[in-house]
Amino acid sequence: xxxxxxxxxxxxxxxxxxxxxxxxxGVHHCANCGHDFEGNLCPICGQSVGDGRIxxxxxxxxxxxxxxxxxxxxxxxxxxxxxxxxxxxGEYISGHRQVSSxxxxxxxxxxxxxxxxxxxxxxxxxxxTAKDSDLKVFITAINWLNxxxxxxxxxxxxxxxxxxxxxxxxSPRHPRHTIPEGISIQVFMSSxxxxxxxxxxxxPAFIFLIPLYYYITYRQLFGYNFWGTSWRLMACFVVWAYxxxxxxxxxxxxxxxxMDNSFSVGKIxxxxxLYFLTLIIPIAAVLFIGLWICKRGERRREQKTQ
Ligand SMILES: [Zn+2]
Numbered sequence: 587x588x589x590x591x592x593x594x595x596x597x598x599x600x601x602x603x604x605x606x607x608x609x610x611x612g613v614h615h616c617a618n619c620g621h622d623f624e625g626n627l628c629p630i631c632g633q634s635v636g637d638g639r640i641x642x643x644x645x646x647x648x649x650x651x652x653x654x655x656x657x658x659x660x661x662x663x664x665x666x667x668x669x670x671x672x673x674x675x676g677e678y679i680s681g682h683r684q685v686s687s688x689x690x691x692x693x694x695x696x697x698x699x700x701x702x703x704x705x706x707x708x709x710x711x712x713x714x715t716a717k718d719s720d721l722k723v724f725i726t727a728i729n730w731l732n733x734x735x736x737x738x739x740x741x742x743x744x745x746x747x748x749x750x751x752x753x754x755x756x757s758p759r760h761p762r763h764t765i766p767e768g769i770s771i772q773v774f775m776s777s778x779x780x781x782x783x784x785x786x787x788x789x790p791a792f793i794f795l796i797p798l799y800y801y802i803t804y805r806q807l808f809g810y811n812f813w814g815t816s817w818r819l820m821a822c823f824v825v826w827a828y829x830x831x832x833x834x835x836x837x838x839x840x841x842x843x844x845m846d847n848s849f850s851v852g853k854i855x856x857x858x859x860l861y862f863l864t865l866i867i868p869i870a871a872v873l874f875i876g877l878w879i880c881k882r883g884e885r886r887r888e889q890k891t892q
Contacts (some may be wrong), residue, residue, distance in 0.1 A: 589657045595627050596631075597669070600670035600806070601673060603673070603677055603682070604666075604677065604682070604685045606626075608624075608625060608626060609626050609635060609636070610635050610636065611624075612624070614628075614632065614635045614669050616628040616630070616633055616854070617633065617637060617638040618631050618633040618637070619631040619633070633876045647659075654778075657880055659687060660687050660691075660692060660695050662687075663686045663687040663692055664692070664696070664777070664781070666685070666686065667686075667692075667774060667777060667778060668778070668781065668818055670806065671774070671778060671799065671802060671803040671805050671806065671807075672802065672803045672804065672805060672806020672807035672808075673807075674686065674774075675770075675771055675803065675807055676760055676806070676807045678770070678774075679707055679760065679763065679767045679770055679771065680760065689770055689773040689774050689777070689847055690773055692774075692777050693739065693740070693773055693776050693780070694736045694737050694852075696736075696780045696781065697735045697736030697739070697780060699733075700780045700783065700784060701735060703784060703787075704735075704787065707787065709787050713729050713732070723837055724834065724837045735780055735783075736776070736780075739776035739777075739779045739780050740772070740773065740776050742779065743772040743773075743776045743779060743849050744749070744769065744772050745773045745826055745830075746772055746775070746822055746823075746826055747765065747768040747771075747772050748768075749821065749822040749825040749826065749872075749873060749876075750768055750771065750804075750822055751763070751765060751768050752873040752876055752877045752880075753818040753821055753822055753873070753876045753877070753880060754808045754810075754818060754880075755877060755880055755881075756877075756880040756881050756883060756884035757808035757810060757880075758808070758809035758810065758887065759807065759808050759809030760807060760808060760809075761884070771807070774803075775799075775800065775803065778796075778799050778803070779796055779799075782795040782796045782799060783886070784794075784850045796814065797819075797823075799815065801815060801819060804818070804819055814883075818876065818880075821872055821876055823885075824872065825869050825872055825873065828868060828869060829865070829869065832861075833865070835861070836861065839857065839858075839861060842857070
């Protein structure tokens, strides 16, 4: 009973959007430009109320602020992202830009924390060694991404932008999101991914936090139910994994003409055309069938409400 009550309260808290209040009532005199104003910020120059001589608090704040600019601080944004990811990202992409520290800054802030913790505990990733020279480019790329966790996480998630755009296009919540919004969503997901990887350092089983977080986030963000979220997300990951496998295949194909001299230009062109078709046709099929199902779902929802 107690647990149920806690869950309901937590849900209500997750659903509630972040609100803002006037910090100090009355008319203030801006210490920067001299304008008299009411509210939290000077409307002429943007300096905060109470900003004047430098205090210890302000000094500490300015160091935290390296990553955050004028919006919410990094710890606050991480806290929000971990506990109500979908609602938080939804607010950000629908125009509440000040609720979060900018997602790219946040990602690289977390990447620095991640690198420091990994280094302190001596759990740095083993570099892959290139025994097979055919895959050398690929292995170099993986090692580079391992050493640059921020870019590494982005490289993993960014390809989900396209399938997400197709499969969650007609969602009940936040429908018709744009590609730049989709990229922002994946930048937030990269931050979550790094946090999950920190947990994975404690126990390998925590790697499953990543798909779990994707599920929770997409469910809160797009508003489909359990099955609606699950199958769409599964389709996104299948497309993602297929594209990744085909990328490995491409690095192998590039080597074939070098090794086999009998390969004529005509054969090479045919090989690339076949490769391109094998890459595009299954992905396009999944995405457009998905899009069609989602569009039909939206029409049904509209009919119900009429
Ligand atoms: Zn001012």
